[in-house]
Amino acid sequence: KTKSRELRYSFMYKNEENFMSNVIIKATNDQLSQMKAYYRSYLLNKQIPYTSFAAKKDGTTITAYTSGKVMFQGTNAAIEADKWGEAQDKQAKPAKTASSLPKNISQLSVLGSDEVGNGSYFGPLTVCAAYVKRDQLAELRKLGVRDSKELKDSQIIQLADILKKTIPYKLLVLSPEKYNEIQPKYNAVRMKVALHNQAIHLLLKKIEPEKPEAILIDQFTPEANFKKYARLEKNQLQEKLYFVTKGEQYHLAVAAASIISRASFLEELDKASAEAGITLPSGAGTKSDQVAAKLLEKGGMPMLEKYAKLHFANTEKALKLLKK
Numbered sequence: 001k002t003k004s005r006e007l008r009y010s011f012m013y014k015n016e017e018n019f020m021s022n023v024i025i026k027a028t029n030d031q032l033s034q035m036k037a038y039y040r041s042y043l044l045n046k047q048i049p050y051t052s053f054a055a056k057k058d059g060t061t062i063t064a065y066t067s068g069k070v071m072f073q074g075t076n077a078a079i080e081a082d083k084w085g086e087a088q089d090k091q092a093k094p095a096k097t098a099s100s101l102p103k104n105i106s107q108l109s110v111l112g113s114d115e116v117g118n119g120s121y122f123g124p125l126t127v128c129a130a131y132v133k134r135d136q137l138a139e140l141r142k143l144g145v146r147d148s149k150e151l152k153d154s155q156i157i158q159l160a161d162i163l164k165k166t167i168p169y170k171l172l173v174l175s176p177e178k179y180n181e182i183q184p185k186y187n188a189v190r191m192k193v194a195l196h197n198q199a200i201h202l203l204l205k206k207i208e209p210e211k212p213e214a215i216l217i218d219q220f221t222p223e224a225n226f227k228k229y230a231r232l233e234k235n236q237l238q239e240k241l242y243f244v245t246k247g248e249q250y251h252l253a254v255a256a257a258s259i260i261s262r263a264s265f266l267e268e269l270d271k272a273s274a275e276a277g278i279t280l281p282s283g284a285g286t287k288s289d290q291v292a293a294k295l296l297e298k299g300g301m302p303m304l305e306k307y308a309k310l311h312f313a314n315t316e317k318a319l320k321l322l323k324k
């Protein structure tokens with residue numbers, strides 16, 4: 001328990017700057033001159049060696065290097081970089097079709113990742129990367145590790161505890177409060193890409209010098225889309241990256257990642273329920289609307305935003321329930 005809390009704090013504070021407000025892209029010469037023209041009213045009058053130009057717009061500093069690297073720093077870094085990330089994409093070669101998995105992937109040493117909470121109005125978004133080596137596959141199978149959708153909540157929590165002691169993993173927990181803060185800037189897909197990217201990067205560091213034979217991401221967006229957003233992240237994943245839906249059926253590392261992230265989601269929802277003094281349901285149905293209305297009654301929007309992902313339609317529905 002203390003472990004997931006520690007990781008959450010380190011993620012929210014220590015890594016936040018890298019994660020959210022420092023973006024580097026690679027631009028062509030043509031793009032560099034387009035950008036210089038675009039930022040002409042914001043250019044900074046200073047000469048920095050090896051830079052083509054520097055500008056400051058709405059709290060974001062843009063530094064373009066003659067090498068073609070362009071760095072965006074500050075509160076709106078992601079938004080500014082996105083303008084050019086897109087442009088860069090259109091000039092890139094046509095998107096490849098999804099890379100096919102190695103035939104024997106289920107037998108390899110694989111780093112897998114999965115997330116939970118994306119479809120739930122209440123509770124955090126949790127993302128886990130887990131590493132399972134070839135020689136641990138049998139042990140995990142014996143423990144009963146499989147698709148978390150086939151397991152009861154009590155089994156998930158029990159299994160997650162064992163897994164955390166058995167395999168290396170990284171768990172990132174994005175609280176609803178933090179989610180609401182980021183969501184206007186990062187759409188839900190981009191947020192997930194950033195979290196998967198970061199969890200995998202941190203786990204790769206942790207298991208060094210060991211290297212997985214493949215990295216398998218439980219697919220939530222087309223591969224080209226993932227790569228487009230991942231390019232905006234500070235830490236770039238290069239090698240042996242594979243995407244597949246229902247990833248837990250292809251390798252136990254994804255199943256383990258889904259169990260650990262699901263257990264964390266359930267624990268967080270429990271804690272939040274205790275704090276709020278009302279049972280916060282999982283999912284996004286009418287029950288969620290009703291509970292949201294009660295929270296609004298109790299503490300208004302400042303209370304609701306601590307527990308719920310506000311951009312869901314449930315918020316509007318809860319406000320309507322209140323007016324009745």
Ligand code: MN
Pocket residue numbers: 114115218219
């Ligand atoms: Mn998934």
